[in-house]
Amino acid sequence: MESPRRRHWTKRANPVAGLGSFIWLLIVLVPIYAMLSASLTGADKALTGNPLRPPSEPTLDNYGTVLDSDFGHLLSNTAIVAIVVVGIVLTLSIPLAYVAVRTRDRWSNAAFRLFLLGVAIPAQAVVVPLYLLIAKLGLYDTLPAVILPTAAFAMPVSVLVLVGTLRDVSEDLYEAMALDGASPLRMLFQLTIPLAKGGISTVVIYSALQAWNGFLFPLIFTQSDGPRVLTLGLFNYVSQFGVNIPALLASVVLSGIPIFAVYLVARRALVGGLMGVGGK
Amino acid sequence: MTTTVDKRQAAPTVPTAPTRNSRVGRPHAVWALPAVLFFTFFAVVPMGLAFYLSFTEWDGLGDPRPVGFANWQKLIDDPRLTQSLSLTVVLTVASWAFQTVVALLLGVWAAGRQRNRAVLSAIFFVPFLLSSTAIAILFYALLDPNFGIIQKDTLGSQSGAFLAIVFVGGWQFIPFHTLIYQGGARQIPEVLYQAAAIDGAGRYRQFFSITLPQLRHTITTSTVLMVVGSLTYFETVLILTKGGPGTDTAILPYLMYEAGFKTYDFGYASAIASFLVLAATGLSLVLVRLTGFGTMRSTREGM
Numbered sequence: 001m002e003s004p005r006r007r008h009w010t011k012r013a014n015p016v017a018g019l020g021s022f023i024w025l026l027i028v029l030v031p032i033y034a035m036l037s038a039s040l041t042g043a044d045k046a047l048t049g050n051p052l053r054p055p056s057e058p059t060l061d062n063y064g065t066v067l068d069s070d071f072g073h074l075l076s077n078t079a080i081v082a083i084v085v086v087g088i089v090l091t092l093s094i095p096l097a098y099v100a101v102r103t104r105d106r107w108s109n110a111a112f113r114l115f116l117l118g119v120a121i122p123a124q125a126v127v128v129p130l131y132l133l134i135a136k137l138g139l140y141d142t143l144p145a146v147i148l149p150t151a152a153f154a155m156p157v158s159v160l161v162l163v164g165t166l167r168d169v170s171e172d173l174y175e176a177m178a179l180d181g182a183s184p185l186r187m188l189f190q191l192t193i194p195l196a197k198g199g200i201s202t203v204v205i206y207s208a209l210q211a212w213n214g215f216l217f218p219l220i221f222t223q224s225d226g227p228r229v230l231t232l233g234l235f236n237y238v239s240q241f242g243v244n245i246p247a248l249l250a251s252v253v254l255s256g257i258p259i260f261a262v263y264l265v266a267r268r269a270l271v272g273g274l275m276g277v278g279g280k
Numbered sequence: 281m282t283t284t285v286d287k288r289q290a291a292p293t294v295p296t297a298p299t300r301n302s303r304v305g306r307p308h309a310v311w312a313l314p315a316v317l318f319f320t321f322f323a324v325v326p327m328g329l330a331f332y333l334s335f336t337e338w339d340g341l342g343d344p345r346p347v348g349f350a351n352w353q354k355l356i357d358d359p360r361l362t363q364s365l366s367l368t369v370v371l372t373v374a375s376w377a378f379q380t381v382v383a384l385l386l387g388v389w390a391a392g393r394q395r396n397r398a399v400l401s402a403i404f405f406v407p408f409l410l411s412s413t414a415i416a417i418l419f420y421a422l423l424d425p426n427f428g429i430i431q432k433d434t435l436g437s438q439s440g441a442f443l444a445i446v447f448v449g450g451w452q453f454i455p456f457h458t459l460i461y462q463g464g465a466r467q468i469p470e471v472l473y474q475a476a477a478i479d480g481a482g483r484y485r486q487f488f489s490i491t492l493p494q495l496r497h498t499i500t501t502s503t504v505l506m507v508v509g510s511l512t513y514f515e516t517v518l519i520l521t522k523g524g525p526g527t528d529t530a531i532l533p534y535l536m537y538e539a540g541f542k543t544y545d546f547g548y549a550s551a552i553a554s555f556l557v558l559a560a561t562g563l564s565l566v567l568v569r570l571t572g573f574g575t576m577r578s579t580r581e582g583m
Contacts, residue, residue: 096315107309124533125556129329152322178305213411275463
């Protein structure tokens with residue numbers, strides 16, 4: 001018998017599971033490898049070679065083609081959308097979650113339930129009436145037309161994550177501050193927010209990801225080059241680059257690099273926060 | 281991390297009932313109002329508006345004109361609706377089966393704390409970082425009959441296009457569900473496995489008798505998220521197949537997009553959207569009931 005303190009899964013190697021995870025590793029990596037390899041292949045050679053073979057003469061021409069076609073403009077639009085969305089989501093969700101956890105009267109419960117149900121409203125279902133609202137507000141074909149609904153639809157999950165985190169802040173700490181005569185606002189800034197950093201960073205990354213990867217709202221609510229964001233730009237490249245698939249794939253790679261960089265830095269916050277979603 | 285420490289410190293003082301009703305230092309519910317108003321305006325009001333528009337005729341330019349039940353009648357009579365509905369159901373079930381099996385196995389495997397499992401888990405998560413658009417374009421290129429890995433017109437056949445959508449959806453969302461299962465599996469009390477090992481239960485017996493039953497709440501949550509999520513395969517369908525070949529992969533959201541933003545029949549598009557809202561509301565009620573998230577607040581009640 002081995003030491004009972006150790007986890008059961010650390011005891012012996014599991015060849016079946018090892019093989020299964022290796023197969024999944026291939027399923028994940030082969031498309032990514034094919035994309036990278038193809039994006040480095042000259043446009044003229046792409047149709048003759050197999051994308052799984054490494055490029056014989058690697059070239060960065062495709063990346064040049066993409067960067068020349070206003071990619072920077074798409075990138076800065078998307079960054080603006082992501083930053084403002086994160087700002088709106090935090091400013092609105094934190095007080096709501098704070099009230100839902102601390103006040104717990106009829107109204108704050110009702111507010112929390114609204115977001116609980118809101119988790120399952122699919123954006124597709126409201127896109128037509130939202131189009132009417134956006135048009136009546138005079139926002140059609142502007143960045144706010146993308147920002148406002150994106151922020152609204154990032155809120156339900158953000159509220160759930162925040163409420164889960166804020167519940168873990170001990171009541172005793174609040175009471176200690178109440179004895180000192182602290183106002184709810186001071187408690188929020190000096191106690192709740194510092195202790196809820198983990199949940200808040202999950203929300204930041206989650207809502208930034210929603211904004212960065214959102215496609216439906218930009219597709220329906222914008223039209224011209226001015227407010228075009230990255231995902232819509234990629235979609236347009238499909239027709240613009242036509243058969244120049246290496247350039248198309250180079251644009252996909254470029255669109256993923258910023259998010260990948262964030263993932264490398266903040267993996268723990270994202271993964272840790274999302275892991276708790278399922279409960280036990 | 282700080283929070284677990286706090287919990288332990290708080291434990292001995294649980295029965296201090298008098299402070300429970302203290303209003304001192306509690307924020308007024310009105311703090312929640314900005315969030316509620318904002319979300320209501322951009323998500324709840326549009327949902328109501330979708331129902332209103334479904335009883336009107338509107339081309340997106342002038343003002344909507346009431347037409348009674350005409351759009352709903354048209355929806356019921358539309359042969360594409362039956363096709364699209366059954367397609368949406370089959371797609372949801374197929375995606376659920378594929379994603380649940382893979383994510384559950386990978387998640388339980390990744391719950392182990394070995395170094396190599398942590399490294400592979402980090403790699404497995406990468407597809408989830410790309411946008412649906414980017415992933416759809418990637419596979420659109422890889423499935424191109426002239427350029428791609430499979431030198432065959434996969435997307436040109438009905439079953440090929442359908443399987444491609446299931447596969448691409450799984451490729452994108454399995455990382456997320458793996459993570460949920462990994463979190464769930466790590467919460468299973470170690471003592472259950474120790475007891476089973478003493479009783480001589482092998483690895484597979486332990487999986488079916490302990491791991492699976494213990495993960496039932498996780499399976500529920502993940503399932504509901506997958507089902508609701510399968511309504512958002514819109515990007516994949518739009519880029520990969522455009523609903524084709526013919527209308528063979530035209531799921532409900534795609535049908536709505538075509539009705540609204542291709543043929544400018546917004547009244548009819550709203551009828552389809554209202555139908556989606558009904559389905560989604562039903563699902564969200566199931567979500568709240570089955571996961572019991574709404575009652576979780578009671579765990580710290582009375583502190």
